[in-house]
Amino acid sequence: MPLLARMIESPLTVDIRRGAIDRLGELLADGRISSGGRVAIAVGPGLGDEVASTLEPQLRQATIVRVEGGSIDSARELAHSLRESFYDAIIGIGGGQTLDVTKYAASLVGIPMVSVATSLTHDGLASPVASLQHNGRKGSHGVHIPLAVVVDLDYVHRSPARWLRAGIGEAVSNLSALSDWWLAHKQLGATVDGLATAFARSGAEAVLYHQESIESDAFLNTLAQALVLSGLAMSVAGTSQPCSGACHEISHAIDALYPGSAKHGEQVAVGALFATYLRGDEVLGTMDACMRRHGVARLPADIGLTREQFCAAVEAAPSTRPDRYTILESRELDEDQIRKNVDAFIETFDR
Known part of the structure; x- marks a missing residue:
């Protein structure tokens, strides 16, 4: 039988609205990404910690991991910490650097990544590309596309x-x-x-x-x-x-x-x-x-x-x-x- 259509790698879910983060636990369960909430949450500077604290009542088995910078080394450090335990997925929360580091680390470890954007600075929130610093230069690296993308407009409104x-x-x-x-x-x-x-x-x-x-x-x-x-x-x-x-x-x-x-x-x-x-x-x-x-x-x-x-x-x-x-x-x-x-x-x- 001839191939009648091509398959496209894309997120399972894209949720853009006010209050989207409040239903993240439900999204993970309904999407069969993590029914028990055993996930790692990578947070960067800015609103990441605040969002993570909001998620704690929903995801009581989650582990918070802090991400510094937007480099290959940061991504490798995150990947190393992910290998020390078992997680259904990793959730990246923040701006472009944090999401790119999380995408790259998730690809290294081979686990799904959920992108939670607190700002709308660039198209990395849903792309199969991570833009990271290495040896003093920024380069683009192919990664797995996020399994889900969440944009909470309440947080976006607060961004500069x-x-x-x-x-x-x-x-x-x-x-x-x-x-x-x-x-x-x-x-x-x-x-x-x-x-x-x-x-x-x-x-x-x-x-x-x-x-x-x-x-x-x-x-x-x-x-x-x-x-x-x-x-x-x-x-x-x-x-x-x-x-x-x-x-x-x-x-x-x-x-x-x-x-x-x-x-x-x-x-x-x-x-x-x-x-x-x-x-x-x-x-x-x-x-x-x-x-x-x-x-x-x-x-x-x-x-x-x-x-x-x-x-x-x-x-x-x-x-x-x-x-x-x-x-x-x-x-x-x-x-x-x-x-x-x-x-x-x-x-x-x-x-």
């Missing part, structure tokens, strides 16, 4: 507005990444996955055209769904390409040259607007309007970089992902051309 704006930049940047993917298809014959494209584009455009403010439940629900769809797009494609193009290359270069400049989503937002400007995409004006509407970083100065520093990041960007083909590789800009394009970009949008 800057973090939400970074999440908007991450979601909207998919449109730039997809243009780069189609460019690779046109010029190199690269295969573009239509289903992955549909997931990545639909989430990005939902955020792009949403008119409500970041304080509204409706907008935060849309943003959370967009970030989940980004994770599914990467799972379907088996690569980060539907969500990572020149925008992410520039961000990786900034991390290497000027670490700590800004949050990942902020850097990606600036990279996406610049790459979209280079390509002359029709969506450029709409993307800029969305970023302005929500106060998202758009220019090098917004992420603490001078023109010269941003030029250096653009020049170094292609070297961060040698296997990726984007507008930067296509144009092969020299130092002088980069400076002229960056100057024109800033002049166009610094108004």
Whole structure:
């Protein structure tokens, strides 16, 4: 019998709403992830401890493990602690670093991972990718996709507005990444996955055209769904390409040259607007309007970089992902051309 459909690795459950954490024990039991609540709970700085204390009455057999930093070493330490006992699953609670460390550790040990996001900073909450530091550089590592994803909007509302704006930049940047993917298809014959494209584009455009403010439940629900769809797009494609193009290359270069400049989503937002400007995409004006509407970083100065520093990041960007083909590789800009394009970009949008 011919194969009539493909199987997609995806979370069993996605729960986005206010009060979602209060029903986590029920979700674990109903989803047959852990009927007895024998789980490890990995918490990072910020709201992690508070959420863990909320879960204790539901999950009396749970073990709390604290996670520091977002490195391979942190993930290996967590994996070592998980091997010292038996757990049905591990629950990662917090922001991007904590969730990435937990995903990587869960993959090393071979147990299910549940992602509980307390902020909406980037698409790692539901992706099969962990972005971790190793030997002074940040790299992307393939991991198992979370078995369940929980986003409690009560906690998201308490996160800094800057973090939400970074999440908007991450979601909207998919449109730039997809243009780069189609460019690779046109010029190199690269295969573009239509289903992955549909997931990545639909989430990005939902955020792009949403008119409500970041304080509204409706907008935060849309943003959370967009970030989940980004994770599914990467799972379907088996690569980060539907969500990572020149925008992410520039961000990786900034991390290497000027670490700590800004949050990942902020850097990606600036990279996406610049790459979209280079390509002359029709969506450029709409993307800029969305970023302005929500106060998202758009220019090098917004992420603490001078023109010269941003030029250096653009020049170094292609070297961060040698296997990726984007507008930067296509144009092969020299130092002088980069400076002229960056100057024109800033002049166009610094108004």
